[in-house]
Amino acid sequence: MKTLKNYINGAWVNSASVDTIEVLNPANQEVLAKVPYGKDTAKDVAVATETAFKAYKEWSKVPVMRRVQVLYKLKSLFEENKAEIAKIITNESGKTKGESFGEIQRAIENIEVACGTPMLMAGDVIEDIATGIDEMMIRQPVGVTACITPFNFPSMIVFWFLPYAIATGNSFIVKPSEKVPLTMIKIFELLDQLDIPKGLISLVHGGKESVDAILEHPTIKAISFVGSTPVARYIYSKGTANGKRVQAQGGAKNPVIVLPDADIEMSSNIIADSVYGCAGQRCLAASTIITVGDEKREIKDSIYETVKSRTTGYGWDDNISMGPVITVESKSRITGLIQKGIDEGATPLLDGRNTSVSGYENGNFLSPTILENVALDKDLIRTEIFGPVMSLISMNNIEEALQFVNSGNYGNMACLFTSSGASARKFRNEADAGNIGINIGVAAPMAQFPFSGWKDSFFGDLHGQGKHAIEFFTQTKVVIERWPNIWSRKF
Numbered sequence: 128m129k130t131l132k133n134y135i136n137g138a139w140v141n142s143a144s145v146d147t148i149e150v151l152n153p154a155n156q157e158v159l160a161k162v163p164y165g166k167d168t169a170k171d172v173a174v175a176t177e178t179a180f181k182a183y184k185e186w187s188k189v190p191v192m193r194r195v196q197v198l199y200k201l202k203s204l205f206e207e208n209k210a211e212i213a214k215i216i217t218n219e220s221g222k223t224k225g226e227s228f229g230e231i232q233r234a235i236e237n238i239e240v241a242c243g244t245p246m247l248m249a250g251d252v253i254e255d256i257a258t259g260i261d262e263m264m265i266r267q268p269v270g271v272t273a274c275i276t277p278f279n280f281p282s283m284i285v286f287w288f289l290p291y292a293i294a295t296g297n298s299f300i301v302k303p304s305e306k307v308p309l310t311m312i313k314i315f316e317l318l319d320q321l322d323i324p325k326g327l328i329s330l331v332h333g334g335k336e337s338v339d340a341i342l343e344h345p346t347i348k349a350i351s352f353v354g355s356t357p358v359a360r361y362i363y364s365k366g367t368a369n370g371k372r373v374q375a376q377g378g379a380k381n382p383v384i385v386l387p388d389a390d391i392e393m394s395s396n397i398i399a400d401s402v403y404g405c406a407g408q409r410c411l412a413a414s415t416i417i418t419v420g421d422e423k424r425e426i427k428d429s430i431y432e433t434v435k436s437r438t439t440g441y442g443w444d445d446n447i448s449m450g451p452v453i454t455v456e457s458k459s460r461i462t463g464l465i466q467k468g469i470d471e472g473a474t475p476l477l478d479g480r481n482t483s484v485s486g487y488e489n490g491n492f493l494s495p496t497i498l499e500n501v502a503l504d505k506d507l508i509r510t511e512i513f514g515p516v517m518s519l520i521s522m523n524n525i526e527e528a529l530q531f532v533n534s535g536n537y538g539n540m541a542c543l544f545t546s547s548g549a550s551a552r553k554f555r556n557e558a559d560a561g562n563i564g565i566n567i568g569v570a571a572p573m574a575q576f577p578f579s580g581w582k583d584s585f586f587g588d589l590h591g592q593g594k595h596a597i598e599f600f601t602q603t604k605v606v607i608e609r610w611p612n613i614w615s616r617k618f
């Protein structure tokens with residue numbers, strides 16, 4: 128069984144750590160590789176940072192028009208290798224084929240937007256801000272930057288940051304999730320083909336020890352993190368205490384309100400996809416569905432019928448709508464939460480716990496679960512489940528539903544289904560969440576827009592993607608100039 132290498136200074140190298148953990152296919156527990164882990168991975172971060180600093184010094188002098196040329200090549204390499212990357216994503220994360228291709232497309236779109244960096248990083252000038260004095264603001268790279276990413280989007284999330292970081296002149300270190308490191312191995316084989324300085328983009332494996340080394344290294348100036356809220360909070364506080372810029376995207380608990388005037392069929396299909404897509408392991412997965420004024424149960428019955436027909440299985444097989452969850456521990460945590468909810472009074476309309484997939488009996492499979500009458504103050508409603516579980520609750524009107532939405536700790540996404548413009552406008556204006564969907568189930572901002580979590584879903588100021596990413600990866604410098612008017616002198 129191969130142990131994965133790091134990619135440092137433009138070469139594949141062994142980790143300083145001899146400790147490893149296994150990377151498992153969640154559909155059948157097949158061991159796919161071993162990934163370096165443990166305290167000596169901190170040494171890998173130190174070497175990567177040293178070479179990244181040298182590369183940044185060279186790269187930041189390359190004109191921005193030339194820097195973005197490597198992104199055009201990277202886009203082509205991604206397109207040519209899409210199917211291979213998608214299969215790796217499915218095998219290590221459990222996603223369906225369509226979901227794996229979908230996230231690669233989102234990564235490519237970020238590369239495309241970052242190709243606009245020659246315009247996006249332009250500064251400002253005011254001539255004659257005072258008599259004979261000009262003032263300008265220019266943007267310069269911050270230096271060595273790094274990202275730490277979660278398991279649930281093995282390719283896409285790194286690209287909320289990487290293309291912007293290098294286009295603006297920084298070097299970049301990637302620390303992927305130890306649960307899904309193989310996707311980045313393939314992507315770094317593509318990055319290896321780019322004409323860039325050695326050390327400009329590095330890959331280091333590991334868990335907490337390599338993350339702590341990133342947080343502590345004085346040469347690393349900016350950190351982008353995506354993962355669970357407790358770790359996001361830790362990264363933000365430790366990183367900023369060490370004087371770094373940090374953007375840390377955390378977990379979520381996303382509510383969806385369905386008003387009586389919503390299109391029932393459309394809403395049911397979209398909501399089912401939001402809750403159960405990626406087996407509920409999306410930070411934008413809907414989790415609590417609040418129906419308003421549905422005395423006849425029309426919406427609930429329609430959701431139930433739609434969800435019932437979803438198929439669970441190995442993600443690369445045809446006609447599968449949901450793959451396994453990431454680990455055995457994750458499956459038992461989710462089933463535990465379902466049981467706790469039932470013990471606290473919830474009624475299961477669909478119970479997906481006893482699921483077995485023929486040929487994949489060892490997989491971490493769960494089928495869709497729908498729970499009704501869930502107590503509002505209990506864990507099922509308040510904690511991130513990160514699994515294929517829907518809690519169905521009812522409220523009397525939009526005000527009550529909005530009050531419930533805004534009472535949660537998280538603020539990643541909130542959605543409304545309605546055919547009323549006035550209700551949509553009220554919701555857009557009053558919901559306390561950074562990503563809002565109106566008749567949309569997964570309000571994922573496209574690459575042009577910031578991925579705007581609020582409250583416990585985000586720590587920092589500038590988010591990933593688009594103009595926010597350009598700002599995050601650059602520091603502003605203001606120059607005030609006066610030039611003596613030599614022509615007015617008498618010689």
Ligand code: NAD
Binds near residue numbers: 278
């Ligand atoms: P996680 O927090 O367990 O791990 C994320 C990264 O942090 C990994 O690279 C991991 O190695 C590292 N890490 C884990 N524990 C650490 C510790 N104690 N100290 C330092 N580093 C540590 O998250 P996960 O389980 O991989 O991903 C799922 C979570 O990510 C969910 O909560 C989900 O909502 C969140 N997520 C958020 C967004 C967003 O945009 N807000 C997007 C995707 C996923």
